[in-house]
Amino acid sequence: MRNVLNTLRVLEEVAARQPIGVGELARVLELPKSTVQRALITLDTAGWIRPASGEVTRWALTTKALAVGSRAGGDLGLRGMALPIMENLRRHTEETIHLTVPEDGKMVLIERLETDKPVRTNMALGHSLPLHASANGKAVLAHSNPEFVRQLLVNELPRYTETTITDPDQLQAELSTIRDTGYAVNRGEWRSDVGAVAAVVLGDTGQPIASLSVNVPFSRLTAKTEPAFGTAVHKAAQTLTTRLT
Known part of the structure; x- marks a missing residue:
């Protein structure tokens, strides 16, 4: 005992x-x-x-503790705090919204709200995403400890599609842009038919604890929708950060 x-x-x-x-x-x-x-x-x-x-x-x-805690604590958990913000984001964008958390060098999907549109992205809860080839992962990497990013870049980055960023210098430049704009974009870098725009959620210490994303078929990620999604998801992630801290 x-x-x-x-x-x-x-x-x-x-x-x-x-x-x-x-x-x-x-x-x-x-x-x-x-x-x-x-x-x-x-x-x-x-x-x-x-x-x-x-x-x-x-x-x-890990997310196991997070999942149990959110069920026990109701609206006090990350999911509970995030859901109304995710719902507002879904209404505003009319697209699928994901909440992911970093775990074991990947991003893990822990909550999603689906779009009503017949053509949509599809991903099961618990699915993991690569850090360097997803909007969620790049949003987190852009605000991670520089040493963690350097360690990631020591090894060869896997290529998933023709647009996957595998060059370390190019990825570092991308992360700098993300910090400037406030959001990350996945232009078919993990799956060629899927696009996403994501923003980081920060914890008490200023370290990334999650990310929110707008997820669309790549055909709906355009020069017009990309910045609009970026502005919306950045605002939503800031709101969640404020409520959590």
């Missing part, structure tokens, strides 16, 4: 202080490092926590 309670205490502290390492957890909880380390291994194995930004010495919650 004591081991279970200690594990739950560790989970609560990770949620409150993420990203956090074993040493700080041990000091805060007044527990031996070995006890904390065992709890972290258990939580990692069960899928409740993950290495933060790829650093195995610091930990953060």
Whole structure:
């Protein structure tokens, strides 16, 4: 029973202080490092926590904890906070809206609101998107720790379509543009028939915790709709950021 309670205490502290390492957890909880380390291994194995930004010495919650928390906390969860904002964005754009969160070097879809239009994009909840080849991922990368971005660019970036950005310098330039405009655009870079415009949602520390996106068949991403979607999704993401912080 004591081991279970200690594990739950560790989970609560990770949620409150993420990203956090074993040493700080041990000091805060007044527990031996070995006890904390065992709890972290258990939580990692069960899928409740993950290495933060790829650093195995610091930990953060996964979407599993987020999903349980949003069901228990109702409107206090990320989904609950985001849904009315997503609904307003859907009404304004008349397109499908996605809420994604970064996890394990990808973006994971945790909520969506579908357009009423017969031709639409289709993606299941829990589906993951590449960071460098999705609007959601690029929006998050543009506001991520520069060291995390550099680590991503050390390895060869996978190419999914003819428009996928795989050159590190080109991607860095794209991220700079995203910071200037306030939104990211996917012009068929992951799937050639899908386009999207996304903006980052920031947490208390100013680090990206999610992104909102407007998702359309590529034929509906035009010179006219792209900036209009960008302005709308940027405003929605700012509203969600304000409510969460």
